Amino acid sequence: MLSPLLEQLIEDLQVLPGIGRKSAQRMALQLLERRRDDAAKLCDTLGRAVSEIGRCEGCRTLSETPLCPVCSSSQRDKTRICVVESPAEMLAVEQGTDYRGGYFVLLGRLSPLDGIGPDQLGLDILEQRLAEGGCEELILATNPTVEGEATAQFIAQMAQRYGVSSSRIAYGVPVGGDLDFVDGGTLSHAFSSRQTL
Amino acid sequence: MLSPLLEQLIEDLQVLPGIGRKSAQRMALQLLERRRDDAAKLCDTLGRAVSEIGRCEGCRTLSETPLCPVCSSSQRDKTRICVVESPAEMLAVEQGTDYRGGYFVLLGRLSPLDGIGPDQLGLDILEQRLAEGGCEELILATNPTVEGEATAQFIAQMAQRYGVSSSRIAYGVPVGGDLDFVDGGTLSHAFSSRQTL
Structure with missing residues (x-):
């Protein structure tokens, strides 16, 4: 009607x-x-x-200019690259942390069964950035899932070939959370990664 | 960024x-x-x-054709007109009841302080429909607020001048509600409008 x-x-x-x-x-x-x-x-x-709006040529995030504001900024620490799965996660890192280095957006995660390999994630572009030199640390901030983990491992190996050190964001109990509601896998990670006070 | x-x-x-x-x-x-x-x-x-999308010439609801589907339908009972405040409320009546007559959408309610008088509500159009004859009952389904009530009263008086009977939708406790959470005004309306079983 x-x-x-x-x-x-x-x-x-x-x-x-x-x-x-x-x-x-x-x-x-x-x-x-x-x-x-x-x-x-x-x-x-x-x-x-x-x-x-297309892709930034530097980091593959969404941008209507060839280079996104982060890639074209001179204020950014170009020696570090944070690898995330999507523009939304790039935003989450940007808004939630004080990280002010560069980014690389995969737009997915390795998933051979779905036909998503290194080429679909633009890893050739990332490899080129590593080959050019200047990058000292690769921060792997893919999601803490099986596929995200595999993707992080794959990229870490690639970084190693270029002598770039890579780090993975920490697993543990969420801030403000209740141990009662945290799953076993997370809790066991939090235990094994415990830090001396 | x-x-x-x-x-x-x-x-x-x-x-x-x-x-x-x-x-x-x-x-x-x-x-x-x-x-x-x-x-x-x-x-x-x-x-x-x-x-x-503009206004239907018959009932003032939103429509890209001069007459909306309800006004142009031959299946509708043209002897009854249901007066509502907005297209959303027209939809609510249509989806929630088995009423299949015509509508008239006020797009507001009488509110002299805000400069909304009978003309802003298109009551001249409604008056013309009443004057043309054919309408036997005006169902006033404006909101149960002070302004909605005043609007309903105003329209009822207008209908009376044309010998058209008008009715107001019932006040009472909502179906599935809990008497504990019903406000006093509603409960007292529900008592005074009680029906013999």
Whole structure:
């Protein structure tokens, strides 16, 4: 009983993560009822983003310029590269830590069964950056999953060939967490990596 | 440290109701990383919706055609008109009840302090529909607030002038609710409107 175009808009809004039918309906109605100017602006920005945003040539993150703000900044410590799986994780590291070196975004993880090998992750680009020299430490911040771990191992071996040291972010109990709710694997990692006070 | 266009997209996505910085960031990254085709489609639909969707000439709901699907349907009971405040509420009535008559969407409620009078609510259009005859019952489904109530009273008086009977949706305890959590006003309404079994 909605008009076809409105129905279509509600349908299309559901591609947004975490948005179901009910939220999409609220969004569509609110945009059209009260925020038409904002909707037009959003539409314009989204259109430009889809057509203009590509990959940074340096670190493969999302960027509309050939080099992203991090890669083109002179304030950054170029001797360290942090390897993450996605732009979202790059942002998480940037916002949550005081790390101010460079990044490399894999856009995935090694997963031979899904046909994702070193080439799909742009590891040739990373290898080239290592070969060029200047990098002293590779910080492997892939996710703590089996595949993320395998990816980290693979990259660590590659770094070794170029004499670059690599480190893996620490496993342990999350800050503010309750030992009761931490799984066994994490707890055993936290024990074996215990540090002297 | 995000590229300017990406930052702008995250900003603009926050016009969506219930979407803050963090969700907007997730949306922007997911759309650009994995769902570019869907994003382009959403962009196209949103653009068309903003420029094409206007008001139905019959009931003032959102529609890109002069008459919305409800007003142009021959299956609908034209002798009853349900008055609601917004298209979202029209949808709620449509989806939650078996009412299959016509609608009239006020797009607001009487609120003299905010400069919203009968004209802003399109009551002249409703009056014309009443004057044309054919309508036997006006179901007043404005919100159970002070302003919604005043609006309902105002419209009921208007309907009376044209000899059309009007009814107000019932106040009472919500189905599945707990009397403990129902406010006093609602409970006292529920008592005074009690029905013999």
